[in-house]
Amino acid sequence: GGVSPMSGLETDELSLGDSDMVEVGLGALAVARHPRYLLTPALGSCVAVALWDVTMRQGALAHIMLAQPQSKNAIGSDKTRFASVAVPEMVRRLAAIGSPRRRLIAKIAGGAAMFKADNALASIGERNIAEVKHQLELLRIPLHAEDTGERHARTVELYLDTGLFVVRSYLYGVKRL
Numbered sequence: 001g002g003v004s005p006m007s008g009l010e011t012d013e014l015s016l017g018d019s020d021m022v023e024v025g026l027g028a029l030a031v032a033r034h035p036r037y038l039l040t041p042a043l044g045s046c047v048a049v050a051l052w053d054v055t056m057r058q059g060a061l062a063h064i065m066l067a068q069p070q071s072k073n074a075i076g077s078d079k080t081r082f083a084s085v086a087v088p089e090m091v092r093r094l095a096a097i098g099s100p101r102r103r104l105i106a107k108i109a110g111g112a113a114m115f116k117a118d119n120a121l122a123s124i125g126e127r128n129i130a131e132v133k134h135q136l137e138l139l140r141i142p143l144h145a146e147d148t149g150e151r152h153a154r155t156v157e158l159y160l161d162t163g164l165f166v167v168r169s170y171l172y173g174v175k176r177l
Contacts, residue, residue, distance in 0.1 A: 027081030029062035043110035067131035087135035145177035
């Protein structure tokens with residue numbers, strides 16, 4: 001069965017009545033099938049990971065906040081904020097709806113160094129990118145495109161009919177990957 005549009009969101013200005021858009025919040029992930037599309041806003045040092053299956057025209061998008069938990073206690077209920085948890089979980093959820101790992105491709109964006117002065121903060125984005133790539137390698141999922149690093153925020157959209165990954169930023173406009 002399909003996912004029904006959420007009711008009671010008529011006042012949500014961001015959706016502009018677009019019931020096909022699935023917004024992926026901070027530290028969350030979502031799975032959807034065409035004609036729906038996935039969007040995650042305001043990526044700074046966070047990384048968006050998109051997995052797509054051309055055959056089924058479905059995919060997943062995650063908004064990764066941190067590379068991995070520092071301890072087992074750090075995981076908690078919002079464990080999908082960690083790359084080490086979210087990427088395998090995306091693969092598991094897609095497999096459960098008919099997209100085997102061998103058919104998936106990946107595209108990523110984000111991981112900016114948003115905080116110039118603090119070296120520890122500046123490396124959060126780099127660590128996020130490195131862990132996402134490590135997880136993709138472990139799962140043998142090819143990385144087809146990326147728009148990562150630098151110092152600007154991004155919003156991304158994954159269109160499930162074509163696998164188009166749209167990266168929007170104030171500084172650089174729109175990139176289609």
